[in-house]
Amino acid sequence: MIAWNNMDTLSSFKALQETERVDLVSAMSGDSGARRVKSYTVPMGAGMDFNFGARPVDDKILAALQNFAEEAQLSEKFEALYNGAVINTGEKRRVLHHLCRGQLGEAVVADGVDKRAFYLGEQKKIADFADKVHAGEITNAAGETFTTVCQIGIGGSDLGPRAIYLALENWAKVTGNLKMKAAFISNVDPDDAAGVLSNLDLARSLFVLVSKSGTTLETLTNESFVKDALRKAGLDPARHMIAVTSETSPLAKSADYLTAFFMDDYIGGRYSVSSGVGGAVLSLAFGPEVFAQFLDGAAEADKLATNNNLMENPAMLDALIGVYERNVLGYPCTAVLPYSQALSRFPAHLQQLDMESNGKSVNRFGHPVSYATGPVIFGEPGTNGQHSFYQLLHQGTDIIPLQFVGFRSSQMGVDVQIQGSTSQQKLCANVAAQIVAFACGKDDENLNKKFNGGRPSSIIIGQKLTPAAVGALLAHFENKVMFQGFAWNLNSFDQEGVQLGKVLAKKVLAHETDGALKVYSDLLNI
């Protein structure tokens, strides 16, 4: 029987608070540092490793975290989730995104349908469609092939698919897998759509309209914008647009689209990259085989997340060290720092994933919690960030835990040797150096040049950023966020906090405002 309890009611959490803290500077120095970094590493799927040598834990704290994981029943909760329990209690929904990439437990039958079979069926439909587009069997009215796929969606229908596209675009170029270029329109700001369209060959572009409900105002607005542009160019919008939506949405059977692919209410927007939301645009851009490799990488990470033993479960381990940093050490933010330009928008995806899932003040029963929950997540790729906000990370008054990601090889394989090393070596040398600089610091008589150290980080290391690697990365963080939500006793799968703004925006547009809202509306000429 699963008990859903607030974290601060668990004796294992109190024990964790009382466990002696680690002095990271001394722990990471000398031979002990070398031993830590060698032993504090866990495989995380797709040939990658999660190394937490520089996080502020030791064997005693890890044992306390293991006890906490057990008392909080994190594995049992994940098991219930992937077996189809209604984990999203607020919206009374199952949480099934893992089923897009594998079957971790029992068959999940909902509404009379085996959900794994349903998701696989949609993947197959998408793959067939993409193959036909690539083969020139589906073309524009003039019989020309489509060369660009443009996603119209916002939030989860934008950030994740865009981040993964950018992560693999250059890899696809050099491996011959770039079937179509992708573009993205998300913002209701009309300059977003106008700017993107000004760079496209409309006649050769295929648009993917993504809205689960079929009612997302930004997305429907941008659909109209695009249809206007297509018509003005003498093109028939219905020949240039497909939909990804739920079977019950107004978009599902519309003649406005070449075809529609389906998702359902059991996959939340920010967890939907593995569904048709990511599947359509990524299969069109890179081919269905590449998307399948991406899903396989995610499935590997999911499988590891089922382990009870923290040392064989990198997502749970990352999650609980994060809880320790947030609730015992009191750190307010986490930075995500990929040493890979291809992952430039991955932090923006994680920002949604994490902050929308766990940025909450009430538990899953709607009662206020008396501890901090989700931290602010931000980040930019290294080495760029080193020349930007790392000053604060090294010497600011707050300690910000860091999540590095690095790869031994570049994606494109073109490089240059300067001062005895390649760019890739410089990139890797910098991330290694940063971890140690943050952890160990450096003394100096001039305090302006002194580094206190004690600033924790982990690093995920892979050979190369491939489709499988990016799949495992994505799933790792999805599962990390899920485990943290379990630890904090939150419902990580609703987002009631986005509703009030929508309601008030409608009032503004209907001119039904008074007080401050009316003044702002006037100032903005609405």
Next chain:
Amino acid sequence: MIAWNNMDTLSSFKALQETERVDLVSAMSGDSGARRVKSYTVPMGAGMDFNFGARPVDDKILAALQNFAEEAQLSEKFEALYNGAVINTGEKRRVLHHLCRGQLGEAVVADGVDKRAFYLGEQKKIADFADKVHAGEITNAAGETFTTVCQIGIGGSDLGPRAIYLALENWAKVTGNLKMKAAFISNVDPDDAAGVLSNLDLARSLFVLVSKSGTTLETLTNESFVKDALRKAGLDPARHMIAVTSETSPLAKSADYLTAFFMDDYIGGRYSVSSGVGGAVLSLAFGPEVFAQFLDGAAEADKLATNNNLMENPAMLDALIGVYERNVLGYPCTAVLPYSQALSRFPAHLQQLDMESNGKSVNRFGHPVSYATGPVIFGEPGTNGQHSFYQLLHQGTDIIPLQFVGFRSSQMGVDVQIQGSTSQQKLCANVAAQIVAFACGKDDENLNKKFNGGRPSSIIIGQKLTPAAVGALLAHFENKVMFQGFAWNLNSFDQEGVQLGKVLAKKVLAHETDGALKVYSDLLNI
């Protein structure tokens, strides 16, 4: 005589701490809310207004902030700065970026040169060069015009110029001012350069190498990468590259460049957009007249920053409300939320500007401070962010002050009417709605749907994002960060916190490591 004292030694700061706090929910409700929003607004240059109705201040707190500004001598410190005092004490340098856009005080003569004349001279040289490129007087070896300008630089040589280019690219398209497309290479990750170059027509591309010292490793590495690519394409790199650097750098008189434009040590990287660092690429992309408009907008904001009266000095006002939020109310982060897709990378620039300037734990004399300094800065454009991290902003356990930016008109002027309103109206309605939702909240019996409110924000409102507007925006935030640095008694113009990582990275590349650093180096195959 200026006294540089820590904030917590000032009696006005203690008085500020003791001033009664504002209940933002009630202050922003009803008629009082309307009155606040109408009266709490200050012109900030280029036709824009800084509205702080929803920040947690009232007339008493504003009076206390005015007293603090006076006791901390913020205006006198700015005056000393623009008159050429050595404000960057650590590096023993003047701080002269304001001189790129106007002369606020006395002539500043350094090293026997009038610096305003020097910066104007470089602007003139850049303008002449750009005009010749646009007129086809400077071409590639085949006599073809250059169509693309590609900046090679990192940190301040990348983030600011890139953010401003993106801010004006679509505006330039529709106003006939897009003379050349711009691209940017920054990261030492070889996939950055390789990816960018794969999208360029090398033969028609002009590269701008930007490094003040002429020794930035990432930038020199990327220069080599680009030269390799040019040579492989049968092109002469010296005909495709200009430099922006200091007169004493190794790049200054090199035959490797068509020409070189100069800056000096008195303009820090993150404050260098107004110098040749931004000037070359932006004048080439948009023409020198547009860059001049940008500088004029910045000059307008600078002029306002000289006012002693807080209510006529939006940068100082914004700065001090931020100090109040950080040090009295204890908020750890600030989000920058432009409701303008064109400002998509403006938050990334502000992240460097703010966190690298004020992310420090010692005062300008190298003594530890006992109060929080620069907050974490992050942000994404709205409405995108609403579908991402706003959940945490509305209902998370931390309060994050917000800085909105909005414009009444779009840049491109193409729009669509859906459900009775245009996209631009929807965009503006959303930002108005968010401000009130954050400030006032909403009660609900279901606590999961309850919004506590009390979450502060300000908004900068302009008519349209023009070159002058973006110049004023940039200068506003530069001056805000400067005033906060004065308040915290920091040197906001050095960045010693970036040094240790560089030193350790060199050791890794030289294989001079032991302990943890050696293990990380091995794991990354360096």
